[in-house]
Amino acid sequence: MMRFTIRSKRNMQHAGNKKETIKLWAVIVWLLIWEIASRLLKQEILLVSPVSTAKRLLEIARAWEFFRTILHSMMQIILGFLGATAIGIVLAILGNLNRRVEEFLQPLFGVMKAIPVASFIILCLVFLSSKKLSIFIVFLMVLPIMYTNILQGIQSVDRNLIEMAGVFEVPLVKRIRYLYIPAIWPFFYAACRVGIGFSFKSGIAAEVIGIPKGTIGERLYEAKIYLDTPDLFAWTIVIVVVSILFEKLFLYVLKKSYLGLSKRTEKR
Template sequence: MNQTGKKILIGLGVAIFWIGAWELLCLAVASELLLPSPLQVVTVWFDLAKTSTFWVATGYSLLRISVGFLLAVLCGCLLAAFTARVKLAKALITPILKVIRAAPVASFIILALVWIKTDSLPLWISFLMVLPIVWANVEEGILQVDGKLLEVAKVYHLPAKKVWREIRFPSLVPYLLASMKTGLGFAWKSGIAAEIICRPTTSIGNYLQKAKLSLETPSVFAWTLTVILLSVLLEKLLTKLVSQKGKRFEQSKKEGRAV
């Protein structure tokens, strides 16, 4: 059996083990309200998936969080380029970003509820959570560019634009991709948390909260399952993008850059 086959088999075994453990626990608890069975959750999930409400809510949540994430990536890159060049700007901005990193996401959500419209709040929360991650990583990438390659550019009189395109940008790609991978998980979790607290009409968070308030525990599990599935799916998509586009750059980072 090849490596992929082995991996699939191990993954399947682990999944069966945990679903089995869940089922046993469920039998022991014997209360749908406290702990629904895996089969009940899957049944409710399929029932939900048949409704347009489910897809519209999922679509809107995905849209809000994606926009917040992409905006954070863009602003994080611009901010990193700025602070890598201007030391005073770095000194000024660093404490703010450190506070954002250290503060609990719930505090931000509650504070932001005062200032921002409910519908767009998850977008801004995702943005705020991802921004410091992208900024710190990309700035590190900019500062870590190989001086020896820049000397090659200087000797051969490469124009600044070409130096950015051919040397500086490829050097920071591994840092950018790593921050995107980490940031995506943060964006998704904080975005859903914001939805649960501020409850925009069409959102996963709102339906999750509704299910909780009406004590529909299988429904809570089904919506949570949706969040997990989407999180895994998005991470897989990004990992694929990283392995396709960033393989060469990642390799150069591991091998110690210029060869």
Template structure:
């Protein structure tokens, strides 16, 4: 019975995907203009044509580096500074205005401002970091503040070392919030990176290929590049979830030290 559940879930997901593809195909047939709405087959054909060019992989690689770079730096710093902000009220008061300001700024404003100061190729990475950092920071601070007070009181009574308190009490409490922040940062990172690539004219990149497809009215290629973005984003999300799931299993099997 348990073996059938994953299989049934896969079948349902495939069925849902087929439904939306058929709806897309029907809409394309009704519009009857590839310039306005290319069919799924035309879009897939565009991906195959793009994949025959080495520049296609160079563009994807460059965008992936910017996404991973921005997300990794934002999550790493967000974890460290968020933990410090949750534990130290004075540090939180210092950092909070910066985080609140970044959160309230429109993404376009951040991209334009950063583009004035650094090279266009680095703009997407820096902007992705700035936009994703507040997500991690906020989640980690919240995780620290929701730590079980009874465990902290017990640790205080038994004079447990502060390093052990952080490692064995705060870190496990923060983990679910950190995972949530990571998944949000990955999804947000893709959108921000590609947008920044377009506005900053960053080459090579997926964003600029989207822009060129729009300028030259190559709607089929515009859809093809969009499909590539969706596939890459979903693949990274699934791989990340798989790695996190495996780590949790390994931790569950480890004996308590």
């Protein structure tokens, strides 16, 4: 059992260390391409230059409203993501314990994965207030990802080890710690990486359609209505930066927590 735990930890470290590093030179080249395309087009209302976008971003960042808008949208999106994570874990456990539960949930999550985000948003607007729309949409988009990955992780545990743990009457807490958590970890980590990206995409899309006050989506909608291209690009960059920062921070805390648990497990 201990060998299995150590091997799983090594697999996790190998998977976690595969970083998709973005090279600075590539970013600079794309910025130059953007600048050249903007100058050739000579229509900033269609394609604003990166310089103009940066200037506008610095202008709107001076006001407290800027940070309050980001915080408002982030809180909605994070709540939906965490809710989907918690419910996904519970449903995956139930699906593993009872085959009927897994069969019952399979068509539901299949449909949820197939339906476009925009369709979900429009349908939900019939029943929900636009203020809470982004939370629910993020929840719906992330839940199938969490459920599927965690269920696969649980089902990947070696059945021989499970039977051996039963024969030796290993307590449930130790089974979870030494068998299930190491097996589930790579699947859960991957689900979080994908889920965070989906969270921000679907959450902002819900805000653009629902137009709740004081959100990034409202700012994007206003920029579109008034053909304010610098604002549109500036807020888009904000979304990208906030999404990346939250992903890096969340995954860092998650990884450190798991490594800490693994070290304590090895000492025992």
